[in-house]
Amino acid sequence: MSKKHYIIPIFIPHIGCPFDCVFCNQRKITGFDLEPNADFIDKQISRHYETIPDPLTKNIEIAFYGGSFTGIKIEKQMELLSVANSWKINGLINEIRISTRPDYIDNSTLELLKNFGVSIIELGVQSMDDQVLEKSERGHTAMDVIRAVKIIKNHSIKLGLQMMLGLPGATYEKDVCTSELLISLNPDFVRIYPTLVIKNTSLEKQFIEGKYKPLTLYETIAIAKVVLIRFQQNNIPVIRIGIQPTEELLAQGDVIAGPFHPSIRQLVESAATKDFLTAIFSQLEIKEVDHIVLQTNNSFLSLIVGQKKNNIDYLKKKFMIRNIKIITNNVLSDKEIIISYNAKQELFSYNQFINNIV
Numbered sequence: 001m002s003k004k005h006y007i008i009p010i011f012i013p014h015i016g017c018p019f020d021c022v023f024c025n026q027r028k029i030t031g032f033d034l035e036p037n038a039d040f041i042d043k044q045i046s047r048h049y050e051t052i053p054d055p056l057t058k059n060i061e062i063a064f065y066g067g068s069f070t071g072i073k074i075e076k077q078m079e080l081l082s083v084a085n086s087w088k089i090n091g092l093i094n095e096i097r098i099s100t101r102p103d104y105i106d107n108s109t110l111e112l113l114k115n116f117g118v119s120i121i122e123l124g125v126q127s128m129d130d131q132v133l134e135k136s137e138r139g140h141t142a143m144d145v146i147r148a149v150k151i152i153k154n155h156s157i158k159l160g161l162q163m164m165l166g167l168p169g170a171t172y173e174k175d176v177c178t179s180e181l182l183i184s185l186n187p188d189f190v191r192i193y194p195t196l197v198i199k200n201t202s203l204e205k206q207f208i209e210g211k212y213k214p215l216t217l218y219e220t221i222a223i224a225k226v227v228l229i230r231f232q233q234n235n236i237p238v239i240r241i242g243i244q245p246t247e248e249l250l251a252q253g254d255v256i257a258g259p260f261h262p263s264i265r266q267l268v269e270s271a272a273t274k275d276f277l278t279a280i281f282s283q284l285e286i287k288e289v290d291h292i293v294l295q296t297n298n299s300f301l302s303l304i305v306g307q308k309k310n311n312i313d314y315l316k317k318k319f320m321i322r323n324i325k326i327i328t329n330n331v332l333s334d335k336e337i338i339i340s341y342n343a344k345q346e347l348f349s350y351n352q353f354i355n356n357i358v
């Protein structure tokens, strides 16, 4: 069995970044705007570490989030990383992760990161469409992403890529195309962030002036579902869908507009599961059936049912089924179901289903 994974998050504010991407108010997102120092970081790590049960038996990662880590002054990078690396050298943690911009990656930067124990780099790609990048005032191009990925892979460092949905100038096709280009770069994992309009950003101004229209929640789920399935088909883990809301962000009402939902990942996965069930029911030519029983592993149950029983109600209506009963059967693997109807019984797997979608 693999070791349980723990992340010790360290939020680095705007210090590494002279840019002002239209959607970003980094100080708001990270929750503070003071420049951290070694002592502060060490105390933060200790505080988190103490909360981890049996830490030496766990896979623990120190993750520097926010800002653009490799844009920080070299001395500051070394100061912060040397603290994290001392925890790693002493065998107390396993990995060190940083996040940065594609145009802030070069060979000498990578040498430094490697020397200080960094083993994972997340790149904020956001889009692989140059027009979208320009409208979002990212200050880099898709070619910068390709170049950065090559350098990171040459240094054998794990690679995470972040993409956003619904940026200015983006369309359904452009977002799906970005996911396909990210797949071609073969990252170790990805994150998907629907664009939100956050207070005190240039996107807020554009929104108020009617120049930017955020995606609706419905549109976001439709795009995120396709993108998620694409990554799943290629065995690329999607480690997050949606922004990590700090309490401050929510308490102050900083999300002005956009598809914010605390369970957006659940909604997206549930929509993909609805497609899976619909495909099975169509394939089995189920129509006007009185009673159907679905057996599923407990871990798949809530995705099958959907929010407010949405998936079950949809299937009942679409296929004219009077009753669908769901039974937990933990002998089944994750994302497998057995369907029983009209004295027949068949086993299906979500993973097989997604591989059959063109």
Ligand code: SF4
Pocket (backbone or CB within 6 Å): 014, 017, 018, 019, 020, 021, 024, 025, 026, 066, 067, 068, 101, 124
């Ligand atoms: S590069 Fe990152 S930190 Fe800098 S403004 Fe853009 S999103 Fe914010």
